[in-house]
Amino acid sequence: MNKVSVFLHHLFRYIWNGIFIISYPVLATFGLLFVGITYVFSALSKLLTKLRPQSDEEVTVYKSSWEVLPNTNGLLEAKVYKQIMFGPSCFQLRRKDGVPSVLEDSIFGGKVRFIDEGILLEKWNATESKDLPDFDICLYDPDSDKLVSLTTIKCFDWHLSERVENNLMFKWFDGTQGGEVKVVL
Incomplete structure (x- = not known):
């Protein structure tokens, strides 16, 4: 240079x-x-x-009328109880035939699965956002009107993965870890 x-x-x-x-x-x-x-x-x-x-009143974001719950063969009706902001809805359930039921005492999620023994339902133990997720997977027998708690799952993402005789296998994933729960009927 x-x-x-x-x-x-x-x-x-x-x-x-x-x-x-x-x-x-x-x-x-x-x-x-x-x-x-x-x-x-x-x-x-x-x-x-x-x-x-x-305010002591609980604010409900969305209310609807009673509607037939899909996947229940016209047996159950659902009404939105509470919509979690940016999350799922919880429902009040009742039998469509008008028979008083144990379902009317609890709040349920939208997951409904039929198995031979009855209907698998997601029973919510809490409806406050800070306490969620906290669910009991229950088996509802419509003939005897019994609701039996099978297991507790602390995440939104769960499904029935396998059934062998009287054993049900539920898989869950909470975003960071997953697991399996085996339940005997």
């Missing part, structure tokens, strides 16, 4: 470094200011939430 190109190279390097040194405090100040404003609005939001009067 000749002397002119070396001189221009050093000149442009010093100019670039100068621009960076001058603009860095401005960029850092903007970043700190942005974080500070976000923190202030977050604290203000928490304060306003605490000042809001608490």
Whole structure:
């Protein structure tokens, strides 16, 4: 390189470094200011939430009329009890023939499976978002109107994977880990 190109190279390097040194405090100040404003609005939001009067009523997002539950051969009717925001719905169930049933005392999920012994239902132990998922997989015998809890599963993603004689195998996956539960009828 000749002397002119070396001189221009050093000149442009010093100019670039100068621009960076001058603009860095401005960029850092903007970043700190942005974080500070976000923190202030977050604290203000928490304060306003605490000042809001608490309501004892449970808010139901969606209500419907009684409708025949699919996959039950017209035996059961369902009514939406609560819709979990960004999650599943839970239902009140009753028999379509009008006979009083043990189903009316519990809340159920939308998974319904027929097996020879009866109907597999997902009975919810809680309806609050913070307590979910917490389900009992139950067997409902419509002839004797009995609801028998088979196992408890703590995730939304479960299914009946295998049946061998009187043994049912349920598989579940909660997003990070999975497992199997074997139940004897």
